[in-house]
Amino acid sequence: MTALTLFAAALTAPDRRPPPEFAGHAERRFAIYRNNVAVGLIRALETRFPVLVSLLGEEFFRAMAWEFTRAHPPSSPVLMSFGDELPAFIAGFEPAEEMPYLADVARIEIARTRAYHAADVPRIGAEAFSVLTPDEISAMHVELHPAVTVLRSPHPIWAIFALASGWQPAAAIDDWLPQAVVVDRPAFDAVVRPLTTGAALFLGELGAGQPLGIAAAGVAQEAPDFDLPAALATLIGNGLATRIHVLDGDVS
Structure with a gap:
């Protein structure tokens, strides 16, 4: 390992000693710097996962974030993707085992970050679909916009997310059923x-x-109550498609 690699590794792993150059009094200064780095990473996670913070409270979230940063230090100086491993970490984080929906909340927040930074690709409107024949519609492939992520959960993830975000007034969730969202x-x-x-x-x-x-x-076989016209209205009305591949070429 180079001195720079040792330095970076010791910053995010408190059980590792700093490079030899930091022996003596310099080691105390290194410890302060390492603590500042940890605080900065935790704050970055708080910024990216505000709904988790709302659900868990600052103290619990920061304790969890501290453990996460030790296990998954950032691999890039660009922190946009820091925290992508958090859902898997939460799934195995014993203090959170009584809240199994937390990993899916984290996945929604990750999808929001990715949507925000996704390429600004033109979307296809209803007119592009209206010129197709029924056979073309049945056979066509639809390319979803890069900002679109669909998430399904065995938990009422939309209700949980909406309540924790303040989009809906606080209330008990009566029907604890699977839900899905699109980001x-x-x-x-x-x-x-x-x-x-x-x-x-x-x-x-x-x-x-x-x-x-x-x-x-x-889908009709898997979900007997599947409503194809409503699903197409969601696809077309919300402009989720960016390209249609039909038999004779692309429609854009």
């Missing part, structure tokens, strides 16, 4: 919207490259 950036800010399970499955199949007809048929 997007239609204008300048990332947004989170609720989805039915069927619509989420449908958009997920489209995003995975399935032709629309095959995707719809498969």
Whole structure:
């Protein structure tokens, strides 16, 4: 290891001693600097995961964030993606095991960051779909906008997220059922919207490259209450598509 590598590793691992150059009084100054780095990383996580902070409280979140930074120090000086491993970390974090929905909350917040920084690709409107024949619509492949992420959860993740964000008045969640959301950036800010399970499955199949007809048929078998017209209204009305691949080429 080079001196610089040893220095960086010791900054984010308190159980490692600093490089030999920091022996003696310099080691105390290094410890102060290491603490400042840890505080900065925790604050970066607080900024990226405000809904988690709201759910857990600052003290709990900071303690968890401290453990996370020790296990997953940033791999880049650009902190935009710092915290991408947090959902998996939370899933194995014993003090949070009574709140199994937290990992999915973290996934929504990560999707918001990615949506905010996604490429500003033009979206396809209803007119692009209106010129297609039924056979073309059934066989077409839909490319979703890079800002779009669809997330499904076995927990009422939309209700939890909306309550913790202050979008809905505080209230008990009566029906603890699976929910889904779509994250997007239609204008300048990332947004989170609720989805039915069927619509989420449908958009997920489209995003995975399935032709629309095959995707719809498969989802109808998995989710008997799947409403294809409503799912298409979500896809088209919210401008989630950026390109359509049909038999004779692309529509844009």
